[in-house]
Amino acid sequence: MGKKKKQGQKQAAMPKNETTELLTLKDQLGGDVLAKLKAAKQSLVAEVQAQEEERQARLVFERKQKEKNMSFEELLNNYGDQGSKF
Numbered sequence: 001m002g003k004k005k006k007q008g009q010k011q012a013a014m015p016k017n018e019t020t021e022l023l024t025l026k027d028q029l030g031g032d033v034l035a036k037l038k039a040a041k042q043s044l045v046a047e048v049q050a051q052e053e054e055r056q057a058r059l060v061f062e063r064k065q066k067e068k069n070m071s072f073e074e075l076l077n078n079y080g081d082q083g084s085k086f
Contacts, residue, residue, distance in 0.1 A: 026034065070078075 029037075067075075
């Protein structure tokens with residue numbers, strides 16, 4: 001008995017002789033959809049930036065409040081040797 005040759009299981013998705021043009025996602029989407037996506041991206045970036053600014057402001061406020069509520073001993077331990085002596 002002779003062995004049968006296996007036929008290539010992998011078949012090319014596109015024929016080699018035919019030239020096909022690949023479309024990008026930008027080409028496939030309509031102009032209005034692309035504009036909406038860009039607008040959504042800008043709004044998300046602005047929202048993230050606003051949240052970061054709010055977080056920074058909150059940290060500064062909390063640091064000032066913590067320093068404001070420190071006892072004399074804590075202030076002396078933190079800043080005792082930094083001042084000028086008369």
